[in-house]
Amino acid sequence: MVNQLLLVVLSAPLVYLLYLIFIQPRYNPLRNLPGPPSKGLFRDQLGMVMNPSVSPRTHEHFVKTYGRNVMIRGILPWDLRLFTLDPLTLAHVMKHSHIYEKPWQSRRLITGLIGCGMLAAEGAVHKRQRRVATPAFSVQNMRELVPLVFAKGDELKEKWLEMVREAEKETEETGGLKLDVCHWVSRATFDVIGSAGFDYQFNAIQNETNELFSAYKEMFEVAVSQQSGALWGLAVIYLPILETLFLLAITWMLYLMARYPDVQARLRAELLSLLPPTPLSALTPDEVSRLYAGIAELKFLENVIREAMRLIPPVHSSARVATRDDVLPAATPVRTRMPDGSTQEVKEVRVPKGAFIHVPVEGFNLDREVWGPDGWAFKPDRWDNLPEAVVSQPGLYNNTLTFSAGPRACIGLRFSIIEIKTFLFILLTHFTFAESDEKVGKANVVLTRPYVIGKHMAGSQCPLLVTPYVPEGAQYS
Structure with missing residues (x-):
């Protein structure tokens, strides 16, 4: 009797497994x-x-x-x-x-x-x-955060300038520096979120040894480094969207600027038209707010951001x-x-x-039957004359699913756009960006993360050549 009962107990899981494999799918x-x-x-x-x-x-x-x-x-x-x-x-x-x-x-x-x-x-x-x-994400509250975002963007700019000068002293050569912009933008974004969301100074731009920053970074870099194994598969399938933590979007935009220097030059010209003669750090909060109001209205900047977010959405699927x-x-x-x-x-x-x-967020954004034959190309000017099929698409942000849609759409959209426009304004008016000798690929690990092809064990990376911008006829010092 005991043996029969034991047999039933042991065989029940097997029977259920066979049911799941062969019977349930038929219905x-x-x-x-x-x-x-x-x-x-x-x-x-x-x-x-x-x-x-x-x-x-x-x-x-x-x-x-x-x-x-x-x-x-x-x-x-x-x-x-x-x-x-x-x-x-x-x-x-x-x-x-x-x-x-x-x-x-x-x-x-x-x-x-x-x-x-x-x-x-x-x-x-x-x-x-x-x-x-x-x-907390009202228009008024977001406007009050503009000076904070500017301060962190300016701090990142100054850090990069300092690093370039140190490198030039060591090598006695000019020509900029290869920087992992993913790493540095993540540090700056972490600082912004710490100050804006928790009133806590991580100081990640100046020092990346903060325990929380290190733990967060490690959590996802392990997944990137093992993207060909089981851990990567599980992370991609089951981990949810983390819109509010690292707006990798800025990294991908700088990458696209490096790949398309003509677009970079055109956008820089538009941004320079608003660059004040005094250092950004010397502006009052009211002056910063007025400056951002002008930046927010720039047409080509808006087109570039829309196109970059369409082409490489931070969340792949x-x-x-x-x-x-x-x-x-x-x-x-x-x-x-x-x-x-x-x-x-x-x-x-x-x-x-x-x-x-x-x-499929990316698939929706790149659908060539909707966006046209050039739907896989980076063309910011497409936003001046969209196909009719695009207008009927669902999506919180410009008829794309980049920020999702419906009741669970990204609550931090306004904050994201403020940070993106501010950082692009500061960085593109002070630096030029070019591709380095390392080819960058995309890994779908929670977010769409960049990595150096052949070096995925090193985690997220987007190395670019960063050179201080010198206006024509001026001299860099």
Whole structure:
């Protein structure tokens, strides 16, 4: 009797596993959608949609071959997921955040790291936290932070000038210095967040030995350095968006300026038109606020930021999980296999409770059927004459998903734009940026992080040649 009972207990998990692998997927409505062929029970298709080096081509291939609502396989055999680039479907998912929540894996990991804040909370808890936090991000409060952001941007500028002068003394040569702008912008951003959010001076620009800064940096650099292993896969799949911590966006914008020197020169000319004759550090808070008001209205600066955020969104992709059975609307026909084995085109997708929805932020932003044949190119002037298809796209920021959409859209959008415009103004009016001898690639580790190709073990890096800007006819000293 005991042996029989033991046999039942031991066999129950095996039976359940066989049920998950062979039976449950047969009743999942997502299996009726078109999608790439399976290569085996434990061969997922997440890498091809989440690796920035291949994902643009993968996304486009999916749309052309299978349509805009596609079934892909997750890590486990029964993990059938909806990959969607249909704007109506995505809008429904992002709008109904009470139905489509972040996966529990995401929430558990982020809660373990920083507690159950807005990034991890769902439902009524998230609503309450967002309602409490929203006044802190009001227009008036953001304006009051402008002098602080300017002060940190100016401190970073002075630090770089000091480093360039020291390097020139040592080598007795001019010509700038190779700097890891990702590292330095992260330090400056950490200082801004410490002062603005916690009234705490990390002094990361001057000294990076602060324990909290070191711990945060280490947490993500381990993931970058192991991006080809299991840790990287889990981090990419389950860690949630951390919009408010490191606006890597500035690093990618400086990288794009280095790659496109004509755009850099044109933007610098626009920014120099507002550069005051007195040092920034000598301006009063009111003068800084008036200066930023002028910067905020610069047209080409706005276009460059929009285009950079579209082309390289800080968050490559995200995931949601259905908390109940639902029917998603679709703007484009979905080829669906019917019970009798025939295939019909319908304008809806049935999603079962527990199914993952893959939200391809980058794929949405780069969709060439929407943005045009040059949708993968960096062209800031496109924003002066957008295709009609763009205007109907969902998204908090300029019809893109860079800052998400719906009730969980990034609450820190205004703060992000202030920091980006301020740092670009200060850095581009005092330095020129050029590519170094090290090629930079993209790694999708929570955020889209730069790394030196062939040196991923070193973590996030974006080395650029940084040279003090000298106006034509002037002399650098």
